[in-house]
Amino acid sequence: MRPRVKPALRRLDRGGRSLQFGVHPARAVVLADVEPAVREVIDALDGTATVPEVVARARRHGLGEAAVRELLGLLAGCGVLDDAAVRPDALGGLSLAERDRLAPDLDELSVVTGATDGGLGAMRRRRAAHVRVYGAGRVGAQIVALLAAAGVGHLCVVDPGPARRRDLVPGGLGWEHVGRPRDEGAVELARRVAPAVNAWPGRAAARPGDGAPRPDLAVLAPVGPLDPVLVAELAEAGVPHLPAAAFEGFGTAGPLVLPGRTACLRCVEFHRRDRDPGRAMVSARLGGYPAGEVAGGTVLATLVAAYTAGQVLAFVEGRASHLIGSSVDLPPDSRRRKWSWKPHPECGCCPIERDLRRMVA
Structure with a gap:
């Protein structure tokens, strides 16, 4: 290990022998009563010396090996240290x-x-990830561009519909894409910002059963109504999937469905029907829910795209996504409302729920 203080954290002298790393209240770490010898060691942690070399230098300031190793352990435990020896x-x-x-x-x-x-x-997990995005309109194209820019290595985009002027937003499709397939435009966006990305339009193998490489996650951001057949196929194939939409002045993201483990989109529909007896008729007339990009302004579409992209990154990195089993409403005033969804007993998508139904029967 070659310890160094994280370059992204500003180091500030607070006076009174106190030292602060980082500025944001949720991130800042303060060391109090830092002796001059300890300060010398910390100031020298620039990634050029190994731990034994740091120990040897510290001895010249009167610090023993145990004290140095305790200091390094403290800094690492506080999230302040990097190992400059890690190969990129x-x-x-x-x-x-x-x-x-x-x-x-x-x-x-x-x-x-x-x-x-x-x-x-x-970043290694991002670059190894394969994400398929269904829909490349005001929300979907921005998600594609954001994921590519953030380092996601493999992006398949499915949306053969022609780009319209109403699909254009600053972070998504541009004037040069009007009249061309939206998925091709989104792929161009990805390659423009991240030339090394492996991005392609997936029309030839658009569905889980078409023999295409299985994605780690599918994002559902269609311009029109969400296709319930596609949703069912993703669930049957065991592909995690995450819907996102901006419509009627509201944004929505989630739930992130882990097939067989968390509530699916059919469960969500059943829960909504429990609260609204007329829901089934409404859903049938819509052809799918969400019903597509209607009255989703530029700022709202961008808000939904950014939030969704962040949740996708959390998932592919192995961090906890806030949307697993939950959905979030994103109104323009940013007062988010979170909904938690449990597997519905009428759906039977999860083994536990299926077992409960058998017991009741």
Whole structure:
């Protein structure tokens, strides 16, 4: 290990022999009563020396090995240290320009995860991830661009419909894409911001049974009504999936469905029918819910896309997504409302629920 203080955390002298790492109240770490010898050791943690070398240097300031190792353990436990010896294999195949572009993402991962690998472990999982996005309108195309920019390595986009002027937003499809298939435009966006991304339109193998490589996660952001047949096929194939939409002045994301483990979208529909007896007729007339991108303004669509992309990244990195078994309403005033969904006994999508139904029967 070659310890260094995380470059993303500002180091500030608070006076009175106190030292602060980081500025945000949720991130800042304060060390009080830091002796001058300890301060010398901390100031020298720049990643150029191994732990034995740090110990040897500390002896010149009167600090023993046990004290130095205790200090390093304390700093690592507080999420302040990185190991500069970690090889950047996660960035293999990227040009220097792309590595520079991803530096802010790595810095964020470094402080968010608290790991000592500088965020490289999480970035490795991003680059290995395969995400399929159904829909490339105002929300979906932005999700594709954001995921590519954040380092997701494999992106399949399914939306053969022609791009319309109403599909254009600053972070998504542009004027040059009007009249062309939306999925092709979204793929262009991904490649433009991340030249090394493996992105392709998936019309030839658009459904789980078409023989396409299985994605780690499918995002459902259709321009029209959500296809219940596609949803059922994803559930049957065991593909985790996450709906996202902006319509009628509201945004919604979730639930993130883990087939056989969490409530599915059919469960959600059953719960809604329990509360609203006329729901079944409404759903039948809509052809799918959400009903598509209607009255979803630019800011709202961007809000939904950014929030959804963040949840996708959490999932592929192995962190806990807030949307597993839950959905979130995202109104324009940003006063979020979270809904929790349990498997519905009438659905039978989860083994436990199926067993309960057999017991009741």
